[in-house]
Amino acid sequence: LGLTGCGGSGGSGEEGAAAGELTPVKLQLQWFAQAQFAGYYAALDQGFFEEEGLDVEILEGGADIVPQDVLASGDADYAISWVPKVLGSIEQGAAITNVAQIFERSATLQVAMADSGIDGPEDLAGKKVGSWGYGNEWELFAGMQKAGVEIGDIELIQQAFDMNGFLAGDIDAAQAMTYNEYAQVLETENPDTGELYQPEDLSVVDWNEEGTAMLQDAIWADTQRLEDDEEYQATTVAFIKAAIKGWAYAKDNPEEAASIVTGAGSTLGQSHQLWMTNETNKLLWPSTNGVGLIDEAAWEQTVEIAMGTKNETGATIISEEPPATAYTNEYVEKALAELEEEGVDTRGAGYEPIEVTLAAGGN
Amino acid sequence: MSGIVRDPPAAPGSRTRAGTRPSARTRGVAGIDPGRLPGTGRSLAAPLLLGVAALLLWQGAVWLLEIEPFIVPGPLAIAGAFLENLRNVLDAAAVTGANAAIGLVVGGLLGVAAAVASAAAPVLDRLAAPMVVALSVIPIVALAPVLYTMYGADQQATRQIVAGIAVFIPVYVNSLRGFRQAAPVHRDLMRSYAAGTWQITRSVTLPSAVPYMFTGLRIASSLAVVSALIAEYFGGPVGGLGKSVTSAASSSNYTLAWAYVVGAVLLGLLFYAVTAGLEKYFSRHTARA
């Protein structure tokens, strides 16, 4: 049992980059290859991982793949997952630690038609509200709860992999990631106008603005190995470093980053992929304290919502404060310091997103 | 070709023409008929023993190897979660069960009706053959997303349709076989009575086919549950076992996820037992004569 995973076999530490002896590392994503993970693919493609002495293999996710469990059971060395999802897993016994909070902002929206009369969470009562579940629903519930709308007041609908339910009017307010489903709507022809849907046609609830945003994509590492395994600690710093470099690359070269992801096997259309890259960039850049640094206040907000928000069965994500090991800035700080030294811009203060024009069907 | 979802060949009696000697039958053939299987307490002891042994082994492994619940929960923990969340499990099972039941009934009725039509007009059968084959090999997951779009993502109906399609095929195929199974001697007899088509259908064709229909329904029963459950995966109103399993699993609460799986298994068994019972009831005379 369990022969894999003990990743850092013969690596020669951070200095070994030139020596050619690379440390094998497996990174588990939470979904298929797409620009949501552009930074990691860019780091791989641009050789940033290799420069750090890492031989990274990216494992794609799937509908039933829970990245934090893959990590906890030793089948991956790092995983990308949302904080609220992982908090639940940690309470179930998964010993893993957030070592870098890549996304600073939440990308989750609740989208409605502009004429639906839904302008904020308080308007959701009595409506058909879509959600994917899979732990993607907590911001919605928290926002509703904050606005005094109970789950019993809405008709909750399990949302599919597409936005058809919303487009067909079965769902009044659908969950959408800025970088994905929101674009899917904008790639669809509006039957009333004969043109693609425009942002004006839609009314959007952004949880960042409602104050119930939760932390999303973060890099998670194995708690035990962080404690016991010095090599793993070094690898973690190296990994974060390269990943941030990758994200910086995506910031500066969104077109190239998009095609790198497509080259990695994503079948998303070109304009959609670029849109996703651009929107994802907005989640990181500009960064308040440097990409990856976990903001205490944001963490506290996430934990608070996780303990206080009930889902449709009356359960909360977690029943008690997560252990202190749930996150640490130790490694990301080291990584940021080293990057600073190397002259890499980890804040992107002057970041300006590009303009992306979506084509029908995202093509 | 249309026999894809067919149960292996028919019960004794239809094969041998001369096999009417009592002595040839009392001895029976070795082997079993899974159709009549989980009958009553005939031999519940053996499977139960095996089950208990497996559970003990499982629980023992969890204890001895100190396996974390988020890798594999032990049966005791699952049982605990099951009891603790009994309400939620039952609620979810009610949603999935209702969808499966509606799919089973509607798909079953349509299957029988289509078989009646195909038996009456073989043209229909030949025309339907490619569709039936296509439907029987097409994975539900492929259909579910487009069905949600076609019928509406806010409806349980799509799940019922998915279950219904899964049920339709075996019921149609088996019923059609049943309709063809009516003994020629019985048809001749009715003809000699100058009976009309409807009389023949009612007195001979339908009753001969009934056991076959129920065989189809039995095969379809657990399919209905599994299909309704998988359809939840792709959308529809929240609630139901499938959604609950994935929801619990996505927060690593595998103990709870397995409690819902236990619910699904029990629901599947319930459906199977009910249809197997019906099958047994409706073939009580035909099986032997």
Added chain:
Amino acid sequence: MNEAHSDRPAAAVEVSGVDRIFRSGREEVQALRGVSVTVAAGEFVSLIGPSGCGKSTLLRLIADLDTPSSGMISVFGKPPRQARLDQDYGIAFQQAGLLPWRSVRGNIELPLQTHGAAAAARRERVDELLAMVGLSDFGEHYPDQLSGGMQQRVAIARSLAESPKLLLMDEPFGALDEMTRERMQNELIRISAETGCAVVFVTHSIPEAVFLSDRVVVMSPRPGEIRDVVDITLGTAAARGAGLREEAAFYDAVRLVREALHGAEPAAVRGAETR
């Protein structure tokens, strides 16, 4: 043709110059060739012949379950179709052919029900028939609870339900063991005497044909032709008891039929025989 007979009492069955050719795909099978035979009212006639010679085919033609390729058949002076619609005959097959999901009573009732007889009348008639075949206690049983012989008796009762003046029977005792078979033969003799109906009886068994019949029609192998008709003079049906089977006259008749059956054909094995 019917006109020709209308002034004298119509024969139960009149078959004249009947051919039956089956076509399946490119193949043609001549099952019957130029068959002519007459069965008088109340007469018991057996058809005997090697397997595949067309006995069942002939019976089915008479019953209007099939139509001749050429030739004429009349049943009580009517075309077979009319006779069928008028329920002029009852029929029984080798397999008792009971509906397994109906009780004994339900099975016997079937023809009556099909023709819309009232429930009370049906009940009475079925009781009568059950008594006639000695199964009064078994009305509520299901076919699978009966022995082969009992099932066959139910089938006979069913064929008699409409009091037909003609009974068509296709090897009805073929599946029974010898003792049960002899008992059933005794019963059939009794019943046919009681009801006075004509019987056309298909069998493989020479002793059976001889024991039961007024005449035995012997057919040749395919294409089925009538090779010979043997008159059996063993006395009236009512007079034939179980003891008859041990009498010399019986054995003589058996030998006659056997000789007619085997005909010119050598008794040796034909090596090239195929189905």
Added chain:
Amino acid sequence: MNEAHSDRPAAAVEVSGVDRIFRSGREEVQALRGVSVTVAAGEFVSLIGPSGCGKSTLLRLIADLDTPSSGMISVFGKPPRQARLDQDYGIAFQQAGLLPWRSVRGNIELPLQTHGAAAAARRERVDELLAMVGLSDFGEHYPDQLSGGMQQRVAIARSLAESPKLLLMDEPFGALDEMTRERMQNELIRISAETGCAVVFVTHSIPEAVFLSDRVVVMSPRPGEIRDVVDITLGTAAARGAGLREEAAFYDAVRLVREALHGAEPAAVRGAETR
């Protein structure tokens, strides 16, 4: 027991005081009670009796397909199990029981193959057997291409493959029509004379039993007991031709067996008969 017989030539079959009681759940069925019978080497013995009287059961006991509840059976002086392992007997059933996926040759070869005979030896033996049953041209045919009579001949050839000195046959001709049946009987007589093997032959047909046998063992209804043993003195097997069936001596023997069979039991219908 075997010792007792070891100094004189062992009988082909010796059955003494055999009971066979079937238990299924709470029910007990006594199929055989105190059955004793001896079949000498080369002798042809038929078992006859009403359905369910235990004929097949007795045959199965001899073949070691079943074991007696009490009593002793020996086959050529050995326990049946040993006889079976030694392949001392061949067996044939009512249904020819050919394996449909094997050619005629393959079917006959089967016992030889399973006992590891060399291919060449097998080939030769099968040719011999095919010739014996008159099917030399049909070796490569498949069972479904043969008529019922031909299939039954293949089954007989198969049962003779290992040149057994004892042939056990359970209604081998039951499914054939009368003419084919008579032809098969003629063949069996010839073959048994040629090979000189003893035969235990189960049948329902009195004429068949009489025509074939040296002795006819008549059994009573369940629980099966031996009611009578009728010696048939129609001459040696070799001398029995097809003509025998028309002789008076034949009919006398038939009557004797019939009387033994029906015994004291009235010929009337037993209304309460059930399975």
Added chain:
Amino acid sequence: MRMGGRQERMRPARLLWGLGGVLIPVLVWELYKALGPAEGVSVGGIPLLPRTTDLAMPHTWTMLARLFAPESSAAGAVPMWAAVLQAAGFTLAIAGAGWLLGTVVGLGLAMLMQRFRSANSAVLPWIILSQTVPLIAIAPLVRRWGSQLEFGPFVWENWMSVAVIAAYLAFFPVAVGALRGFGAPEKAHVDLMHTYALGWWQTFLRLRLPASVPYLLPALRLAAASAVVGTVVAEVSIGLRGGIGRMIVEFAAAAGGDPGKPWAPIFGAVVLGLAAVGCVALIGVLLRRYRRGEQAV
């Protein structure tokens, strides 16, 4: 079940009928789309007939045209049909592996149950029960357990997990069908083998196995269809790249702007299923000899 020469000869006619069977649904589709209400037909809130919007029911020619358009706008993209066929081939290969594994396991279980009567009654209910466990619960487990396996140079790949999941569905009909088939030989045949003093194994090889063929073939066919279903579900479930399952999920997202796109993998799935079943039909032809019993008796 019976496949006499009669049916063999009817092949061309059957093909024509089949063509009609494809054309008629197309006609019905377009007719309903033209005449049916956009919102579909509901009775008492229960939807009976689907919506007819282009999103819900694209024109058949939209679907067809999409098949011949390039898969994506990326330079050098292959036509959709080629991409779909490639994905179908990938899935078929895995389904084939799953089918093979399922067949071996199913046959093994059936042999075990045939050999030991007690095993029969103890195991069979669990086999039935196993099929009521939803795949989605098992898929991640299989992947997780599989990835713990590693002997020497052998490394567990994700596609193997998918194959195992396919086998989980495929073994069931095989086990039940084979068990029935192994019990199918007539008593007389079993007795015959006994009189030849053959042991269980010889009896199995010479009698039970060949006699089970007519039962086995429909079971294998069903197993093939199940293996395909299992493979596709598992591909989605554990996110294996390259097959039809993943394509279905990925293309579903494009439905809004490109309504023909999600249908392409669906046709792929049908082709895939037919191919799988066709392969089994081929086996049936190879085993012709053992199906003579279906005509004889």
